[in-house]
Amino acid sequence: MDPMYKVLIVCTSHTLYPRKSHKTGLWLSEVTHFCDELTDRNLPFDIASPAGGSIPIDEKSVDRRDTTNEKWSHNPVFQQKMANSIPLSDIDPKQYQILYLAGGHGSLWDFPQNEALQAITRQIYERGGMVAAVGHGVSGLLNVTLSDGTSLIENRQVTGFANVEEKIARLDDQVPFLLEDKLREKTSLYSKGLIPFLTHIEVDDRLVTGQNPLSARKVGRKVLEEMYEK
Template structure:
């Protein structure tokens, strides 16, 4: 019998850009495409966010042609978890073996300095769990320190939304910082794909990170491989 692992998805609660008229939030496919890989094994999962309650969805990410988005966004259980996310400070990290930080630009505001999130990451990682993140969700790993005081990302191979991608979506002036630069400042070994917006992941032991929304499925697949095929 395969072990049953439980996954925790963490999504942003942040919606506003400094000057843009439209809203940000979770980039929907970063949750749905990842979960689509976990669903093959019917893994139990919870969805949490800094503020709890309804997870805001970046409206530009709700693509009608994306059948995976459509499938899970219309799935009653998945939708209910998205609309009734647990507050991060009500989460018991001991319940989870897989942690996944989803992206969407909102994460750049409410992930990096969230102490509760840092505690959850540290606990799951130090207790043999797997930590995964994609796109702007990787910002939640920037300030995580392990129990010995070292930075989780120090000298670790990691991917995340690139500066080129930020410029191409014309949001490089809106975000509080550029993720690629911040990762390099933390001494992470940042890697990215040769062509923007194509799937690209980095794997460093129990740390799996993806560059952009299209990387979410690949991250999910790699997480399943690491958990079940090693």
Template sequence: MDPIYRALIVCTNHTDYPTKPHKTGLWLSEATHFYDELAGRNLPYDIASPAGGTIPIDEKSIERRDTINEKWSHDPTFRSKLEDSLKLDDVDPANYQIVYFTGGHGTMWDFPNNQALQRITQQIYEGGGMIAAVCHGVSALLNVTLSDGSLLIDNRQVTGFSNMEEKLVRLDEEVPFSLEDALKQRKALYSKGLIPFLPYIEVDERLVTGQNPLSARKVGRKVLEEMYEK
């Protein structure tokens, strides 16, 4: 009998760029592709965000035809969790064995300094759980400290949206900081794929990170493998 794990999927509430007219938010496939892996195991899950309530979705992430996005966008349970997310302040980390930080540029504003997010991540990690993040969602890990005062990502293998990818999507002037540079400044062992925008993940024990939107499914698959097959 497999153990029953519960996952917490964390999304941004932030929508505005400093100068671009279009809105950011969750990059939808980073939630749906990850969850599609979990759904295969019938894992219970909740969706949370810094402010709670409705999760904004980056309009550009809906433009592309994506059967997995369509599948879960039309799923009443998944949709209701996106429309009425839990507030991170109200989340009890003891209920979860997996926390996963989705991306979308919005996360660069409301993830890095959120104290509830840091508390949840620390407690799930120190309780033996899995920490996972993809793309800009990796910004959630920048300031997470453990009980001994060390940074979670210090000397750990990680990836996340690269400087090159940021330039290629022409948003390097919009983001509040460079994710790749910030990870390196905190002494994380940052690496990236040779070709931008192709799936690439890093695994360091109970820490799984993905570089870009196409990495979300691989992150989900790896999380399940680590939880169930070790």
């Protein structure tokens, strides 16, 4: 692989809860904190989504006290990419060596069954690339199968948004499924941190997953460490 890698960041296009007035979407820090790690190596990145166009942002994640969110809100290149995300159907996986699936509750609706996302994930992974995901973005890995027919996450160390975190957020009755339960059903070796909402990641070969928004930066650091330092 060329030492200058290109990153594909995938975000949700989904906004609606079934019985909540406020809208969901991307959890903003799961992208901004990850992108912050990419800047240390000046890595180019594209932002894609199932529907393309403007990325919906969960209103509860727009925290101006988060200095990283504030920093990226003034980055014109980032803002242009967020406003004009590439439809997954237009993505050529051969252009990318790193795939990152960002979370936010919206991804539970439009990631798991998206065949284009599954194909992109499989091709990047099988070409020797890194696959990473955080929070609810890990749902995009649930149904990924490799060319030999095996599941990408079967018997792999993974994490993702925990049931207790969903209950604390009072959204366990709004989501289409509980991610922790689905990951365990897929016979993946799921783990979570002892304290909810604190940083926790898992690394299994070229697969890096983070439990929740606070884990996004550490996922980014680990991806770069795996790509550049091994």
